[in-house]
Amino acid sequence: MLIDALTLQLGYNATLVALGAAALGLAAGTVGAFLFLRQRALVSDAISHSTLPGLACAFLLMVAFGGEGRNLAGLMAGSAVSAWLGLWLTAWLTRRTRLSEDAAIGAVLSVFFGLGVVLLTVIQTMSAGRQAGLESFLLGSTAGMLQSDALLIAAGGALTLTATLLLRRPLLMIAFDEGYAAQRGLSVHAFDMALMTLVMAVTVTGLKIVGLILIVALLIIPPVAARFWTDRAERVALLAGVLGGAAGYAGAAISATAPQLPTGPIIVLTAFAFFTLSLIAAPGRGVMASLLRHRRLQHRVHLRQGLLALAHGQPVYEDLTRRMLRARGLLRADGVPTAKGRARAAEEALDEARWQELRRAPQLSELAARDDGLTRIEDILTRDQIAAIDARLGPRGAVA
């Protein structure tokens, strides 16, 4: 069943939805990456919530002019207008008053959403225009999606994606160094607005599939997940697009397999699964990787301390250290070092003595700063330098 869905064998409508969702996810992930790099991820929250009153107004208008209230293109236009208004208000509140940006975002999103709900209840009391499907815009619904709707969504996604790719250089420059970008003659404000317009376009496009509350997830989660895998901004954007597209595609496919699996939440949860995977497994920034790093470091410290203790003829009490020494055949079960253990211990002790001498040697002492207690001195000094140190060590070099 799931295989069928993933390979688009589940009928025409499911195929349509899956492809549309993939296009949307691709666009949302890419645009979201720039938003994320600009550290303004939550602006998308304000934008998405403020589409609601526009949606309702567009519906009312279309009904007033005798049309059918559920024309997707009309509803999208209306939500774009009110999203733009919300965006402008957020910017205005942040710039003209002393409220911080998050307060402005919160105020705009809650007030616009409240207004939208008021308008929705107005619509509910009307009988004209088949209002029944309007609530589905809150959480997204793909049941009853027409081919023209899917094409509209795919086209919107593609358009946004293209525009994002065209604008990527200035957007990246602004994200990383606003001051430098301004000096180069870029209008930071204009490009910020361009970015916001792109976000708005994605939001409006995604209303039908994931709903206005959950579209935020598609803008935020893929970029955050992508960030774990790479440090390069272009790759973050690329990867975020891929992850978003995959989440949209897989989510839509999964939700097509059963009637009570709503599309929007499934897509979001698929994206979240990608995020969790990235958080745990990503090389470099992932939790597993840093745990492994930590363990390796811990082991090296224990081994070295254990060997130094052996060299000074002290018994090793620490449990982990004993186990590690034994596993490497350096220590017998009764705590007596083996021949190999004694040799390694002598090596470590010599290394330690050389380090101490290095700290005393005036011409080399700046190198001593590189002593982290783990690095072998052979890795830093040349053979000649070591010989010089050994010569200084001379009479006391008995440990070797």
Added chain:
Amino acid sequence: MLIGTLAAMACALPGNFLLLRRQALIGDAISHTVLPGIVVAFLVTGTIAAVPMMLGAAGAALVAVVLIEAIRRLGRVEPGAAMGVVFTAMFAGGVLLLEQTDTASVHLDVEHALYGNLESLIWLDGFSWSALTDPAALATLPPELGRMAAALVVVAAATWLFWRPLKLATFDEAFARTLGLPVTLISLGIVTMAALAAVAAFDAVGSIIVIAMFICPPACARLMTNRLEHQVTWSLGFATLSAVLGYVLAGYGPLWLGNTASVSAAGMIATVSGALLGLAALFGPHRRG
């Protein structure tokens, strides 16, 4: 109407501190994450009784706060993005659970959770003042009123008790730390207060009004005065004003316009609070930072 007012005040109070600490969107995150908690509580207990609901919601809020912190620390993700990841995912989970189970039939549907349902909480017997002394009529008071009042009392008491440390920790965290104040504990306490207010208000009035009340009245008040004491007072006033005005407009506004049905009260309250904020932003005496 009384419930709306109480809810607005209970949310506005901790909202003041969240606003000043630039954590205003925590309210947003909490009110979204409450949903899965409520659904899980329903699935476990099978009832829509108040206590398990509140516990579930509070649990979910706590889980969300812990998750946000964990993602922020473990993944070195910027706080806004971490918040966005957690609350959308949890909300999606809540919606999915709702759709998977038949909870939709027992007045626990998504729209109710979002819009709130102030209209249904009408005290049928409360049409005259004498009802206030009549025990039979008092017994039919909606239970949300009592709960909301209790939440407000708890939040207010906590604010009053910890006023000085709260103020210090909000304005000068480093100084507060040198005084030996448990700063982390205090910020956790503020979030807990916010969660308590959100959960209690969510139950009664839905999540939009919660977010609106967390942010708008304190933001208005911030534009009106420079002193924290005055700001808190102003914010309570704004909260009450938006609740009353919003409720009246929702109930009677359409009648004046010749319409018969009323509109969503919670939505109207949020709208009014936004209008107030707009006025404050245009004419308030302390607009610039």
